[in-house]
Amino acid sequence: QVQLVESGGGLVQPGGSLRVTCAASGSILRFVAMGWYRQAPGKQRELVATITASGTTTYADSVKGRFTISRSSAKNTVYLQMNSLKPEDTAVYYCNYSPPKGPYWGQGTQVTVSS
Numbered sequence: 001q002v003q004l005v006e007s008g009g010g011l012v013q014p015g016g017s018l019r020v021t022c023a024a025s026g027s028i029l030r031f032v033a034m035g036w037y038r039q040a041p042g043k044q045r046e047l048v049a050t051i052t053a054s055g056t057t058t059y060a061d062s063v064k065g066r067f068t069i070s071r072s073s074a075k076n077t078v079y080l081q082m083n084s085l086k087p088e089d090t091a092v093y094y095c096n097y098s099p100p101k102g103p104y105w106g107q108g109t110q111v112t113v114s115s
Helices: none
Strands: 002-007 010-012 018-026 034-039 046-051 057-059 067-072 077-082 091-097 109-113
Touching: 002 091, 018 034, 018 091, 018 109, 034 067, 034 077, 046 067, 046 077, 057 067
Parallel strands: 010 109
Antiparallel strands: 002 018, 018 077, 034 046, 034 091, 046 057, 067 077, 091 109
């Protein structure tokens, strides 16, 4: 059984920073990539960033240069550092883990960017 628990969301002003964390537990295959998605009200869930076991990262164009995904394989934890936040970054952020028997999702953490 796999469990993903996100934390670290909150309210931040435009231009501010937040770091969200995903703690994974259970039968985690460390060679499987993990990622962050987000879903804003009335919109479809979209990919934000992914990271492989070797550290290769990909980002949505909308967050490139502002967000950084990182991973601690020893701790089964994935981080998303978000800088220069904009109101359009407001969404529920979800952690994703997709082994062959997946995908698995966390419950999400709300990020609100507003003055």
